[in-house]
Amino acid sequence: MDVKKVAVIGGGTMGNGIAHVFAMSGIPVNLIETKQEFADRALSTIEKNLDRMVKKEKINEDKKNATLGSITVFLDVSEGVKDVDLVVEAVPENIDIKRSVWEKVDAAAPDHAILGSNTSSISITKLASMTGRPEKFIGMHFFNPVPVMKLVEIVRGLETDDETYKIVEETSKKLNKVPVPVNDAPGFVSNRVLMPMINEAIFCVGEGVATAENVDEVMKLGMAHPMGPLRLADFIGLDVCLDILNVLYEGFKDPKYRPAPLLVKMVDAGKLGNKTGEGFYNYD
Ligand SMILES: NC(=O)c1ccc[n+]([C@@H]2O[C@H](COP(=O)([O-])OP(=O)(O)OC[C@H]3O[C@@H](n4cnc5c(N)ncnc54)[C@H](O)[C@@H]3O)[C@@H](O)[C@H]2O)c1
Incomplete structure (x- = not known):
């Protein structure tokens, strides 16, 4: 499966960077936040970071505008995930917030969708168990600042299947990142x-x-x-x-x-x- 559209949940420090790199690689993003002001803050950070890339001549104005134009804001998780192939969750490192988000995602995302969490310390196996599809659940651990840092630790939970791993590995390469596989364990490797x-x-x-x-x-x-x-x-x-x-x-x-x-x-x-x-x- 080719990932043609992604939902990024949370537009904070990590989420805005994750939305930035997906959009820049040509994969449209549904960016999901809780309030319009938080979404606006995420979009303005992305714009600032893209401006810096234009100044350094890494991208041109057209690329910047196309990147911003492919990010759509949603303030409702169920609406934002219903037409995507991959969900990347970057909400705060709090198990109750993550549980409430994952229950909504599981109910609304298409059956084929892969579910990824950017958690830095919560067990991927535990997060996977909050959904009815642990085989499609995986850790996508990006590093801050996301547009700059090359590494994505791809964390396999106990039940993550090979197909899910392969798709996430391929997708990470399309983002111009270097995916490194690790198994679920406290703190992963990093x-x-x-x-x-x-x-x-x-x-x-x-x-x-x-x-x-x-x-x-x-x-x-x-x-x-x-x-x-x-x-x-x-x-x-x-x-x-x-x-x-x-x-x-x-x-x-x-x-x-x-x-x-x-x-x-x-x-x-x-x-x-x-x-x-x-x-x-x-x-x-
Ligand atoms: N900051 C880092 O250096 C870093 C590095 C790697 C991984 N992580 C992990 O990434 C995740 C996010 O961390 P962060 O530093 O970006 O946090 P952050 O607090 O900067 O951002 C979290 C965002 O999620 C939003 N949010 C909260 N509840 C939400 C909901 N129900 N639906 C949609 N959006 C919601 C908040 O409004 C906020 O904008 C955490 O799991 C963290 O462990 C962080």
Whole structure:
């Protein structure tokens, strides 16, 4: 099956980027939000990002207009999914919100439609069980900022079938992304490897081994990381890092994933990184 139309549910940080890359690759998008103002915000972010691409001469004005023109806003999940081949859900990382969305999608999407979630930490197998078609359910884990980052972790749940995997792999390539298959496990591969490194960097700061700047310097200059782990943690959001570490800790029942006390304290203090203006660095 060729994916000819997609629904993207949620137009926040990830959803607007996902809608952007589908529309730019020529696949029309039904962008589903809860309120017109949120949809407008998503569209204006997409337009801003497309303008930047025009300025850099990566695309021309016609391509920009065609991309924007192929995104249609819906404020009702059932309406937005009824004529699509693939659904990509990017609503907040909250199991109750996701359950309510997936129950509506399952009731309204065509029988052949593939259901994909961009969750970064909830079990794909568990989300799949909220629908009557777990064999057509899969994780499509994009990375922020979506128009720039090449990777899509394609996460197979316990019952995801081979055909679903193949279609999602092919579709990801059409988006000019590199799909990497992984099986469903807490944190998949990306967060299972990344988060313990960030956590250990925070332990180093908390124990006074080095300052945040110096930990980042070591990882940038010594390991060729383009961004140090603490700068990256600020960018991701310290609350998100803590949530994912807790998922790993609960999922594996292994103390190696216990969150660093300094991380917990910073989240308690509301110092969440870029989004609050302060984390390991200041963002004025
Ligand atoms: N932010 C990241 O770096 C990142 C990276 C990879 C994966 N993810 C995952 O992507 C998902 C979305 O994260 P985000 O950072 O884009 O969140 P976000 O809060 O920026 O955006 C979520 C959007 O969903 C909308 N929404 C809420 N309920 C809805 C509903 N019932 N129907 C339609 N829209 C609804 C909200 O209005 C909001 O615009 C989460 O599962 C998260 O774990 C996030």
